[in-house]
Amino acid sequence: xxxxxxxxxxxxxxKGKDVELRCDPISGHTALYWYRQSLGQGLEFLxxxxxxxxxxxxxxxxxxxxxxxxxxSVSTLTIQRTQQEDSAVYLCASSFSRGFPYEQYFGPGTRxxxx
Amino acid sequence: xxxxxQSQPEMSVQEAETVTxxxxxxxxxxxxxxFWYKQPPSRQMIxxxxxEAYKQQNATENRFSVxxxxxxxxxxxxxxxxxxxxxxxxxxxxxxxxxxxxxxxxAGTKLIIKP
Numbered sequence: 406x407x408x409x410x411x412x413x414x415x416x417x418x419x420k421g422k423d424v425e426l427r428c429d430p431i432s433g434h435t436a437l438y439w440y441r442q443s444l445g446q447g448l449e450f451l452x453x454x455x456x457x458x459x460x461x462x463x464x465x466x467x468x469x470x471x472x473x474x475x476x477x478s479v480s481t482l483t484i485q486r487t488q489q490e491d492s493a494v495y496l497c498a499s500s501f502s503r504g505f506p507y508e509q510y511f512g513p514g515t516r517x518x519x520x
Numbered sequence: 521x522x523x524x525x526q527s528q529p530e531m532s533v534q535e536a537e538t539v540t541x542x543x544x545x546x547x548x549x550x551x552x553x554x555f556w557y558k559q560p561p562s563r564q565m566i567x568x569x570x571x572e573a574y575k576q577q578n579a580t581e582n583r584f585s586v587x588x589x590x591x592x593x594x595x596x597x598x599x600x601x602x603x604x605x606x607x608x609x610x611x612x613x614x615x616x617x618x619x620x621x622x623x624x625x626x627a628g629t630k631l632i633i634k635p
């Protein structure tokens with residue numbers, strides 16, 4: 406079956422512009438996560454959606470970052486007024502439900518470069 | 521705060537030999553899960569192996585096994601009969617029941633397989 410897909414694969418933008426990153430989770434997965442991976446680092450949690458519950462936004466680094474999930478499926482991560490420190494790979498993951506031992510399935514990520 | 525430390529930025533091993541990747545963590549929680557993920561150049565994170573903290577028996581998955589030392593807060597990954605396809609970044613992560621099941625990640629170890 407289809408895995409988690411993300412688009413675009415790569416995005417180059419100028420400092421100050423807004424960007425939207427898209428995640429299409431595995432069908433039937435109720436939980437969706439966004440992570441940021443900076444060069445040479447592990448993953449940094451950004452935001453988590455579970456069904457119709459209010460998202461856990463505790464990992465968002467600033468109010469320039471926001472995310473939504475429409476219809477319990479596709480999610481969009483928006484970064485406003487991008488800064489060079491936003492350059493990273495943004496990974497999306499989905500799972501059947503919240504918690505363990507539910508495995509998180511990852512997409513291939515979007516590499517964002519802010520010039 | 522929870523932390524995960526991978527002290528080996530890079531490891532190399534001859535094909536068909538065995539290699540061990542180290543991971544230590546710090547948490548005051550008693551209920552948690554530990555994970556090893558593999559990230560090949562395609563960027564897609566793939567779950568390698570998972571260990572429940574309450575289980576004393578070390579998890580194994582084909583050529584992959586862990587040495588889980590709960591008192592020492594150590595969770596190393598052993599790869600037996602290394603194959604060229606094992607070349608990737610390997611990340612250790614801890615998942616806590618009380619933190620919305622977020623995963624806290626180490627910085628990763630780059631594994632090089634020599635033919």
